[in-house]
Amino acid sequence: MTAHSSVRHRAKVALRDDFLRGAVHFTTDRLRNRKQAVTEDFGHWETWRDRGEAIRRHTIENLDHYLAQFADNLERLGAHVHFCADAREALDAVAQIVRAKAARRVVKSKSMVTEEVHLNHHLEQLGVEVIETDLGEYIVQLARETPSHIIIPAIHKTREQIKALFEADGGENLTTETRDLVAFARRRLREMYLTADIGITGCNFGIAETGSIALFTNEGNADLVANLPKTHIVFMGMERILPTLDDLEVFAHLLPKSATGQNTITYLSLITGPRRAGDGDGPEEMHVVILDNGRSRQLGDPDFQAVLHCIRCGACLNVCPVYRQIGGHAYGSVYPGPIGAVLSPLLEGGEAYQDLPYASSLCGACYEACPVKIPLHDMLVKERQRFVAKTGGKTGEKAAFAAYRVTFADHRRYLGAIRLARRLQGGFAKGGVIRAKIGPLAGWTDRRDFPALGSQTFREWWMARKRGTRRG
Template sequence: MKHANSTSHLSVKERAKNAVQDEFLRNAVRFTTDRLRNRKQAVTESFGQWEVWRERGEQIRAHTIANLDAYLAQFIERLEAVGVHVHFAVDSSEATDAVLSIIQSKKARKVVKSKSMVSEEIHINQHLEANGITVVETDLGEYIIQLAKETPSHIIIPSIHKSREQIRDLFENAGATQLTTETRDLTAFARRTLRSEFLSAEIGITGCNFGIAETGSVVLFTNEGNADMVMNLPPTHIVLMGMERILPTLADLEVMAHLLPKSATGQNVITYMSMLTGPKRSADRDGATEMHVVILDNGRSRQLGDEQFQAVLHCIRCGACLNVCPVYRHMGGHAYGSVYPGPIGAVLSPLLEKGEQYSDLPYASSLCGACFEACPVRIPLHDMLVQHRQKLVASGHGNPSERMAFKGYENIFAKPGRYRLSIKMARKFLSPLAKEGKIRSSFGPLAGWTKSRDFPMLPKQSFREIWPSLKRE
């Protein structure tokens, strides 16, 4: 499987330019995000008092992250009390080593997985396959992109960019015959194929939507039921979770059980909310006999205590910000070059991965604030994007010509006389580029703007110039 950053040598602007030229991609992403956004609006309006629920969600996540050390310690204590093996990983390397060590200790050769963004973050599939271990994704969307050797392009719907025809072709390459493009036929093939994988796998790997500190429970939200098979049929179950995915109590889970599905897919309730507290007990009829939880830091702890960015750890990975973002809706997820796309990815990726790789992602935003309005726990992503940009400029990043332009802007607006003179000069300079009252330019700094937007010509007289006559009248 190719990494999300396989085109990391390109800037986000170059990746976006390539993406917007793919008409099918744009239409597919727009269609699906429109549907998800409309469903969310309908279900939250009928539910009522949505802003009250958002505020409560924000309070729970803010309290949890502010006291994360205490709740993590309580969670780990409860996990160990019910027989769970806990592994804390400082970075992705430690996490993959922990998983590989567990699998090798069992002499296992096959792993089945349910959807997990953390597993994508640490590229666990590639590491396991490099060590001769077969990994099978069992979430339908993840199974599709695994066959395509791609990475997810959406947090909730990984294969949002694939057509039914493309999916049929992938399934036929995987052994299907005489498939139609009907959803029923495509899912039936996936079920038949994956059933034997569930039964023959020695290891099951899942993600974790929430860990409950009060009980040591792991909670998973799914719509397909595959996660239940993954964590119950193989004898060993491994949970991968980010260290921030903690909730203090089961009462807090009730709030998230409303916020997450409504924000993610516009569902009133999630199809499956599975709660697991420890491995199989002697009285249980099924379940894994051994359970491991790998808790990942990987840069998250650096945000603790940071007034600007600590709130990014409040995220519950619903993907609602992607569905309203005008940038994501035009270029899809792969153009971000990161495991986490959209506004949350533009904020989170540069924080988790220091250096140049994702430094330009904060500019992949219009700063419209739609992401904040959509976020069920009220994370001010638009403010964080501005703060990222400020830090980049302060550290010397940015286009030299852009810095010169803003310096000129500062000098011009510092004196009224300079401002008036600059307006007169701009009229003369822009006049040859104007047509039907709008400026058109195929070169220079205006070209990028006028290619896709209207740039009205400056009026013959400014308000300040006509004000004396208006005042006399």
């Protein structure tokens, strides 16, 4: 499945994959239930959401100030800062570092931004071996696939598939037991850390007041990636800034609880510049690549600026009825789920992801789950409006809504249409429902029953009741 096919086509493919749907249901149910339990126990969750939203709103409204402060502090610490307008500039910046270091092997920890710019493919074209060290990312890399969930990249893989991938990579005979698969990955990756020329990490948050990089992980791999190679490269979206360390304390609660239902993250690492004299470990050289790639277009836009508040927790995916049915790859984007349906068209532009805003029921569950209260359901509607304003909409939809407007503008036309529809449904309605696949209704009746019109509308029932009352 590619981004160039339609989301409708990709969704149909996903719906035929029973294992995928079962795995997505199982995992998202578990994450959602764990989040509910831990936030109820924590208490005052809505107050924490309000604090998180206020911090993110203030930061994005003053992003230029905090980015400048962050960059100044990084450079004072001895790090090199690369502001990159787009993916090409970011890839060129990394290529220059790779060439300067004559690097042949790179280890990476989880980073959605590097997925966004297709960094692995670019490095491989330069002859560099790239190894993902997050277990889920390692699995999908071996499968030559992209992550299907922001937090759990290999949610769609069976144990048997993982076993086959590991055996092909390492030439060992393995079982499907979790401890054996994890032990293999640990053995395989340990040698990579020790022999890598460059380590590349993402960045959960950059702290403006200190120039620190905050990394949230559960496996500890990011610490090894950042500290063992001589050169450390950090990739971060320009919006991933917090003003102070006090603000980080808020997100040290919001992020793990929303993402995985953990009370606290296993590893919260703060990296403040490269190795200094007297330090026992750390890279000799540190580079921070700060990527725009369409983000700045949302600044000042009252409809979409709040999308930059996102902290990439994935909570919106776990409650989305569409994602839970079709998984992440059906979105055809690095960013799946409701956040991807909003973000991908904004960052990408053009026609590639213009149908993603329609992959939503607009139920609003994503807003209720979001720890920083991003109104994704409202944004999806606005993206649909912009798409229709730009393209004029589909001919069939325009005709249908024109007929709807004419019919519902006059109660007599409405009642006439109801009587006509009631007669026409006679050959299709059985037991109060329509199961036949009829024209544009086929997309509904293919998966569920369509309620048949009743013998009376409420208006007809009410008028009959009034007449009966008068006679009485």
